[in-house]
Amino acid sequence: MALTPPLASPWHRQRPKAVGAALLAGIEHDAGRSGFALEPSQRAAAERLAAFGASVTGRRRALPTTVTRARTPRSIYLHGPVGRGKTWLMDSFYRGLHARKRRVHFHDFFRSLHRGTHGQQGAGDGTAIQRSVDALLADIDVLFFDEFHVHDVGDGMFMARLLRTAAQRHVPLVVTSNYAPDELLPNPLWHDHFLPTIEAIKDMMDVLVVSGPSDFRRYPVAGSSLDAAPPAFSSGRIICPGSAHQLGRLGLFAPPASQSRVLTPTTQPVVVKNADPDLLWVSFGSLFAGLTSTADYLALADAYKAWVIDDVPSPAHADASMAPAWQRFSNAVDVLYDQDIPLFLVGVGPLDWDAAGTDGVQPVDLARIASRLSLLGRSPADTDNEGPAGS
Incomplete structure (x- = not known):
């Protein structure tokens, strides 16, 4: 994915408050163009995303690199039932955010891990996995991760590595999931092993619920393109x-x-x-x-x-x-x-x-x-x- 050079954008000369207002207005405009208005939980998530975007762009305006790194914005974890517009919100925000950014889907992440580690020397001791994670986080200000879920203890180890490296690199994440953090890796045989990662998620991320009354995949608003079916x-x-x-x-x-x-x-x-x-x-x-x-x-x-x-x-x-x-x-x-x-x-x-x-x-x-x-x-x-x- 091509990365947007952030310093070339006039957004990085705007005050964070103006950037946040413009991002929120962009999400509301996308909703209106798609034929619906944001319901309360969607709007709360949109407001938090806009504030996050203002922090990311404001971080770029900070002069010393040490100050920039110290002010890493808190990541965002959006979860809730299926079809409530979590991915739609993330994608609308992604389009409007002027920053170096990368968007990945859960399955694409693991496909890249598989390709990156298959047959490589060091795959067994985790070095190939770390190289794949490093490549994912390279040269970006924000990582967007769609459909985050963990059902397998091996997947849980990969996710723990990703979160730990992102924190070390001061790269914040925007995550969508059908699961609350405490519901990840629900298998009782393995859940306790994932508790430290769950606590890390709650420590580094603001957790917001998007839980409107309608599943837009099944009952779309008339004229709406929200979560349009493939x-x-x-x-x-x-x-x-x-x-x-x-x-x-x-x-x-x-x-x-x-x-x-x-x-x-x-x-x-x-x-x-x-x-x-x-x-x-x-x-x-x-x-x-x-x-x-x-x-x-x-x-x-x-x-x-x-x-x-x-x-x-x-x-x-x-x-x-x-x-x-x-x-x-x-x-x-x-x-x-x-x-x-x-x-x-x-x-x-x-x-x-x-x-x-x-x-x-x-x-x-x-x-x-x-x-x-x-x-x-x-x-x-x-x-x-x-x-x-x-x-």
């Missing part, structure tokens, strides 16, 4: 029970056993039913019941333009033993949503991620899955008088 991802379908007739209307035909093959996207082999550049067809169990990770889904997303996942179990009948598989499924949905790749889910059903009280699936992850999968159409069940799919 068009290709939204062209996918949820198909129950997955009859040949239903699939055929969508141009999908169950592959014969002879087309099965084994892929190794990173380190874990995955048995798939079909794989060509236009389509990956794989069962839920093959992809999520083993030890695959987000790095595998990112590699597969780079290689295949559309995905069919069949034999999807009903989330209403999940039990605790299914929790790891549902977590991997959630991560894959995130990747496909972010990469804007069509997703077709096939199962006997009911494939209803809004079912309350589903055991074995973490509530916040279930909400994120439900919000994103609500963008997919549902193919009608076979009837004598049915019309085309999606009608």
Whole structure:
């Protein structure tokens, strides 16, 4: 990403109060142009972001480098339910902020880590990881980090390294998450190990909740472009029970056993039913019941333009033993949503991620899955008088 040279901007000759007012006005203008007004929690977050931006630009105006470093602005951690505009707020602020800045998504961060450490000498002792973190923080005044979450103890170690290095480099962060800091790495087997990092987050960041009443992905304001759905991802379908007739209307035909093959996207082999550049067809169990990770889904997303996942179990009948598989499924949905790749889910059903009280699936992850999968159409069940799919 190209970095904006901050000293060339007239913003750095303005007083911080004027900079903050202009940043807040820019966010409000973006909201109006998108067809909505900021609700109270969004406005509170926007005001704090504007004040943060004024501190960043004011920091650049300070003369001695030692003074500049001593006045590192407090980082910002925005969290709340899915679809409330956290990423929208961050992106609007990002566009308006005149500073050296970099924006990364959780999955892109770990993809760069994987690429940066794969096969490198020193990867095992953490030096390659540190080099990747150093590259991420190089030559910037602010790091923007979208969809921050930690489910794996290894991910937690990476995040701890990132936060520690950012603090040492005096680089503040703007973070969005569906999780409050205390809810990160919720697995009781590992949560206590992450407590020092959680305390560091709360110590170095102002934690704000963005929790308006509406999920804008599901119930957008009329004319609003807030959290606009990725068009290709939204062209996918949820198909129950997955009859040949239903699939055929969508141009999908169950592959014969002879087309099965084994892929190794990173380190874990995955048995798939079909794989060509236009389509990956794989069962839920093959992809999520083993030890695959987000790095595998990112590699597969780079290689295949559309995905069919069949034999999807009903989330209403999940039990605790299914929790790891549902977590991997959630991560894959995130990747496909972010990469804007069509997703077709096939199962006997009911494939209803809004079912309350589903055991074995973490509530916040279930909400994120439900919000994103609500963008997919549902193919009608076979009837004598049915019309085309999606009608």
